[in-house]
Amino acid sequence: MSTALTISQRAELGALLIARMATLEEEIAAQEGEGGRVAAAAELLDDSRDGGGQGEAERAVALQRASQAHGELERVRDALARLENPGFGLCSTCGEPIGMARLQAKPWTRHCVACERDMELGQSTPPRL
Ligand SMILES: [Zn+2]
Secondary structure, eight states, rough: OOOOOHHHHHHHOOOOHHHHHHHHHHHHHHHHHHHHHHHHHHHHHHSSSHHHHHHHHHHHHHHHHHHHHHHHHHHHHHHHHHTEEEEEEEEOOTTOOOOHHHHHOOOOSSSSSHHHHHHHTOOSSEEEE
């Protein structure tokens, strides 16, 4: 069975994914700490008539950032789980190699540039899984 990547390329991508995972975990921990502080500040502001709405908005932004980081962490973990799979590095839509440069930039991607562009334009059929 042919594979898209050499062992050393897989090792490189694995290292990138592990580093990204560590960064995301730190970010999430920092954001959750920040979100907690903002929530506490918003509660204090409830007593005053000014600024309560602003605290609520800041809290919503912090929560949104945290949920984006959680989503990316899921993709990174998923990619690490797939890394030993022979299909890793092949587009899950067309089966062509995704390309090392693209994988280095986005190791968790499942699609080649062409298929991702098609999906963004809404022109391709959804992948059959
Ligand atoms: Zn493709």
